[in-house]
Amino acid sequence: xxxxxxxxxxxxxxxxxDVFAQRDDVGxxxxxxxxxxxxxxxxxxxxxxxxxxxxxxxxxxxxxxFWAVELSNVKNPKEVRYNTVLGNSYIFGKSxxxxxxxxxxxxxxxxxKKAPNQGVQVSVLGAIGPTFGLIAPYYIEYAVNRLxxxxxxxxxxxxxxxxxxxxxxxxxxxxxxxxxxxGANAKAAVSFEFGVFKSNVTGLELGYMxxxxxxxxxxxxxxxxxxxxQSVYFTFFYGFRQ
Numbered sequence: 246x247x248x249x250x251x252x253x254x255x256x257x258x259x260x261x262x263d264v265f266a267q268r269d270d271v272g273x274x275x276x277x278x279x280x281x282x283x284x285x286x287x288x289x290x291x292x293x294x295x296x297x298x299x300x301x302x303x304x305x306x307x308x309x310x311f312w313a314v315e316l317s318n319v320k321n322p323k324e325v326r327y328n329t330v331l332g333n334s335y336i337f338g339k340s341x342x343x344x345x346x347x348x349x350x351x352x353x354x355x356x357x358k359k360a361p362n363q364g365v366q367v368s369v370l371g372a373i374g375p376t377f378g379l380i381a382p383y384y385i386e387y388a389v390n391r392l393x394x395x396x397x398x399x400x401x402x403x404x405x406x407x408x409x410x411x412x413x414x415x416x417x418x419x420x421x422x423x424x425x426x427x428g429a430n431a432k433a434a435v436s437f438e439f440g441v442f443k444s445n446v447t448g449l450e451l452g453y454m455x456x457x458x459x460x461x462x463x464x465x466x467x468x469x470x471x472x473x474x475q476s477v478y479f480t481f482f483y484g485f486r487q
Contacts, residue, residue: 277303279446281484287454289319289476295345297480307355313372315347319456319474321464333412335385338465340399342381345456347430349374359438366438366448371431376456378426380463384414401467428458428472444487450480 279301287294295317301309320343324336351372359366382398388409389395396414404410434452457473464470 276444276486279309279484279486281446281482283450283480283482285315285317285478285480287317287476287478289322289474290317291320294318294478297482299482299484301353307358309353309355311351311353311370311372313347313349313351315345315349317345317347319343319345319378319462319464321468321470323465323468327407327410329411331411333386335410335413336383337407337410338399338401338467339383340401340466341383341462341464342379343426343462343464344379344381345430346377346379347374347456349430349432351432353436368436368438369434370436370450370452371433373431374429376428376430376458378428378458378462379423380426381423382419384418386411386414426458426460426462428456430454430456444485446482446484446486448482450482451478453477 279299281297281299281301283297283299284293285295285297286292295315297313297315299311299313301311303309321339324339326334326336328334349372351370353368353370355366355368357365357367384396385399385404386394386396387404388411394411396418398419432452432454434450436448436450438446438448454476455473456475459472461470461472
């Protein structure tokens with residue numbers, strides 16, 4: 246239901262932007278290429294959902310084509326983080342991470358241009374591309390008894406008591422045992438640019454992402470695992486034009 250609310254908000258924003266596109270007081274932009282760097286927050290991610298690099302090329306005065314690469318940590322909606330008696334945190338029941346690498350090709354349409362050094366520019370965009378998923382094991386530190394602890398991938402048949410979990414493994418532990426999953430992704434979004442200087446770009450992208458894989462991704466073995474993930478996201482971006 247929350248994703249539906251976000252989608253309805255996006256549709257309203259698109260309609261609002263289309264009304265403003267009828268204004269005549271638009272600026273003149275003489276750039277040919279832009280390079281953007283973004284930090285992402287989405288409904289399938291944590292505090293920071295991922296990162297993106299985007300390179301756009303001007304086709305006409307109000308259209309651009311672009312290539313982008315996104316790196317995102319995809320989570321199961323049922324993940325719950327707990328704290329241990331030692332003050333560490335972990336996700337009970339989680340067996341794997343899913344890292345999505347998303348090369349994308351897309352088109353962007355400027356529906357409201359801003360003056361070169363003021364105002365807000367509004368664009369709509371869409372992109373598609375393959376997804377390369379990295380399924381990395383999620384390690385926990387588990388107390389076998391009062392004297393012995395082990396660090397290993399979570400197994401619901403072995404690690405049945407969450408009170409025996411002391412924390413998670415070290416960063417990148419088990420990355421060499423990762424598996425790959427292949428898929429595809431598509432997104433639609435509206436972009437707001439707030440840059441003061443014509444050569445710099447600062448703004449916000451709000452959109453909807455759909456991603457699917459050729460197999461189910463076992464993030465939490467004891468719950469329903471998915472092949473298809475959908476999310477609403479926003480990305481803060483900064484870059485430059487030339």
